[in-house]
Amino acid sequence: MPDRFISRLRLTSFRNYASAALDLDARHVVLTGENGSGKTNLIEAVSLLSPGRGLRRAPFETLALAGSDGLWAVASSIETPYGAVDVGTGAAPDAAARRVRINGANARSVEAMSEHLRLLWLTPAMDxxxxxxxxxxxxxxxxxxxxxxxxxxxxxxxxxxxxxxxxxxxxxxxxxxxxxxxxxxxxxxxxxxxxxxxxxxxxxxxxxxxxxxxxxxxxxxxxxxxxxxxxxxxxxxxxxxxxxxxxxxxxxxxxxxxxxxxxxxxxxxxxxxxxxxxxxxxxxxxxxxxxxxxxxxxxxxxxxxxxxMAPILLLDEVAAHLDPRRRAALFDTLDRLDTQCFMTGTDQMLFADLGERAQAFSVAAGTVLARR
CATH class of the missing domain: 1.20.1050.90 (RecF/RecN/SMC, N-terminal domain)
Structure with missing residues (x-):
């Protein structure tokens, strides 16, 4: 079981989300829904908990919900061997930059987030x-x-x-x-x-x-x-x-x-x-x-x-392009890494072999609901 994982994720005025809240445990996270529902937007928000411009490399001023005041925010709680750490980032007043806060205080740099978690991702744009x-x-x-x-x-x-x-x-x-x-x-x-x-x-x-x-x-x-x-x-x-x-x-x-x-x-x-x-x-x-x-x-x-620190992985639409043998190999390797992985897809059945190893959420039109 991972000793470092995201236990709480909150989005405010980010992409197509006016707000979103996910409460998580150490298991993998599976996000399923139709194309355009906001699955990639959600893991893009997670990717901003690291230095750089995230998995889409988008200008910060383009991240806010359309029609909002331009002030987007992503907040998280990271469970670590030393206790929980609150890590958040959001638009700076000029919207073209961003600020980082750790445990409620302004961070000295965006690199300070890497003291608490590391992130890797794979997206269809990298094919x-x-x-x-x-x-x-x-x-x-x-x-x-x-x-x-x-x-x-x-x-x-x-x-x-x-x-x-x-x-x-x-x-x-x-x-x-x-x-x-x-x-x-x-x-x-x-x-x-x-x-x-x-x-x-x-x-x-x-x-x-x-x-x-x-x-x-x-x-x-x-x-x-x-x-x-x-x-x-x-x-x-x-x-x-x-x-x-x-x-x-x-x-x-x-x-x-x-x-x-x-x-x-x-x-x-x-x-x-x-x-x-x-x-x-x-x-x-x-x-x-x-x-x-x-x-x-x-x-x-x-x-x-x-x-x-085993990095948290963000794998966008990865399972759809793998045959059953390779999907099983991927899931087994993720278990051996002892990390939390966010995976997206349009078909929940692609992740059926994960069973209780994952927590599943349904994404639709900027809303996220836990699957029962």
Whole structure:
């Protein structure tokens, strides 16, 4: 039984919910209803109990109920080995940002939520991950890393903000000294991003090879397309120095291109089906789905092993694309992870094998009712 789970969830003016209240125990949570009823909106609300923009990456000003004052809120109680913790988030006064409160007090940062729970998710929008643009795979990778290292997402945002400043300065023929200062800032965050990614991916790769058979899903080979063509320095200071020199020498090229042509924002993630020795992009849709589920499950175990917190999983419409054998493998793996999992679907029968291992709710037009 999980020692960390969401026991209370409250939504106010969020998406299609004027209000919603769920009182939960440690079991899995199954949400069923017609398409468009609000199932994904509900787990999106849960996903906002972590750093970032949640599973849809939506601007905060778009989350409020239509016709409301724009001030949405998500509140929860998290049961932990050290007692219950109240974690909530909602719109800031300007609506384009959000605030976080923990036990009734303003949190020092959104990363503070990660001290009490970690979250991973899988949605239908991720089904094209392997064959889609590299930016999608990079964001997927950074989401995995952030679940292990909560400050990673902020480092990525800081780098991108500094890079935009550099691009503007190049376009305006800005002061070289100011460019050097911006490039130094970029190099510091880029180094942190690089080592967080490579360390996390190395640990995930090792665990994947040793434990994927336990999940019932295929083993995924995972690797990064190198950030630099030449060997990358192995120390943070060495990489920072190297990047500063590269960006300084590339100013003319980048000015002509209108963008920064080299850095962690250009990295891609390579994924292969190890059992077939085949790039994931060439696999069937069903195989790609199985690879992605296997990756999430193994990463959840890695998070549990490294942080002591099994992440709460949000699996949107996952069961409909699995045959009975794979559904049973998924449910059994979730039990072994000792975590709480929120699952959505249109057909309650897809979750029948969970039996008493799950608590079921019916979702319809922005209302949530417990199934008897």
């Amino acid at each position: 094209g991950l392997f064959s889609g643009p590299s930016g999608d795979r990079r964001r997927f990778l950074d989401r995995l890393v952030t679940t292990l290292i909560p400050g990673h997402g902020a480092a990525v945002s800081d780098f991108e903000r500094a890079m935009r400043q550099r691009n503007r300065l190049l376009d305006d023929d800005g002061d070289p000294a100011w460019l050097s200062a911006i490039e130094a800032q970029m190099a510091e965050t880029a180094s942190a991003i690089h080592f967080a990614r490579t360390d996390s991916l190395g640990r995930l790769r090792a665990l994947m090879a040793s434990s994927v058979a336990d999940t019932g899903f295929p083993e995924a080979g995972i690797d990064l397309v190198p950030m630099l063509e030449e060997p990358i320095p192995t120390t943070a200071s060495g990489l920072e120095e190297d990047l500063r020199a590269r960006w300084r020498s590339a100013r003319g090229l980048d000015r002509a291109a209108g963008r920064t042509t080299m850095g962690p924002h250009r990295v891609d993630l390579e994924i292969a089906h190890m059992g077939k020795a085949m790039p994931a992009a060439l696999c069937s849709t069903g195989e790609q789905k199985a690879l992605l589920i296997g990756l999430i499950l193994v990463h959840a175990r890695l998070v549990r092993d490294m942080t002591g």
